[in-house]
Amino acid sequence: xxxxxLEPDGKEKKVLDIGCGxxxxxxxxxxxxxxxxxxxxxGIEFHKHDANIIPLPxxxxxxxxIIMNNIIEHLTVSDDKLFKEIYRILKIYGKxxxxxxxxxxxxxxxxxxxxWIPCDFIxxxxxxxxxxxxxxxxxxxxxxxxxMNNKWVFNPLRNFLNPHIKIIAKKGG
Numbered sequence: 001x002x003x004x005x006l007e008p009d010g011k012e013k014k015v016l017d018i019g020c021g022x023x024x025x026x027x028x029x030x031x032x033x034x035x036x037x038x039x040x041x042x043g044i045e046f047h048k049h050d051a052n053i054i055p056l057p058x059x060x061x062x063x064x065x066i067i068m069n070n071i072i073e074h075l076t077v078s079d080d081k082l083f084k085e086i087y088r089i090l091k092i093y094g095k096x097x098x099x100x101x102x103x104x105x106x107x108x109x110x111x112x113x114x115x116w117i118p119c120d121f122i123x124x125x126x127x128x129x130x131x132x133x134x135x136x137x138x139x140x141x142x143x144x145x146x147x148m149n150n151k152w153v154f155n156p157l158r159n160f161l162n163p164h165i166k167i168i169a170k171k172g173g
Contacts, residue, residue: 013064016089018051019071028067032056052077058089066096073100073125083141090171096143097168103128134167143169 017028022040024031030045031037038046049057052075066086075082086096135145147168 014062014091015065015067016058016063017067017069019074020067020069025067025069027065030063051075051082054081054085056085056089060088061091061094062089064091064094066090066094068096069099070101072098073127073129076126079127079137080140083137083143087141087143087171092171094171095168096138096171097166098134098138099164099166100129100134101125102130102163102165104130129165131165131167134165138167138169142172144172145169 012029014030015025015028017025017031019033020028020031021033021035022037024041024044028044030047031041032047032049032051034048034050036048038048047057051071054077066089068086072079072082090096131148135148138145145167148166
């Protein structure tokens, strides 16, 4: 995939990566992070802002695509407020791509059963998600969920077999 996708009129799409730290997605041409990393990525527009503080510093209908890679589980802002704010700053038919750990993954559940807590999973995370919960939260904000990292359409074991969740949702028109 090229770094910038183009609109039909030849303009580049606006792609925002929220909370990327020192690892922005190669598709992003704009990043927003709490830490001051703006000088580290020349050619990429940088906004220093805490994603817990709503409203986000962007106009309505600004972005074509928003990427949130392993960030939502660290935020303290309510999912309702966050997803409605993401909906606000996305253009019509814009998409949001969310990645986060799956709290119902069988490995985590076995560790919990035996009294062990996976340190990398629990200690720094403020919230925990599974497929159904994240899909419901996105739909409540007005999104249409159309892609999940699932190999089968009707997989009743999806919550137990995938260590990570990837969901792409679209803002309707």
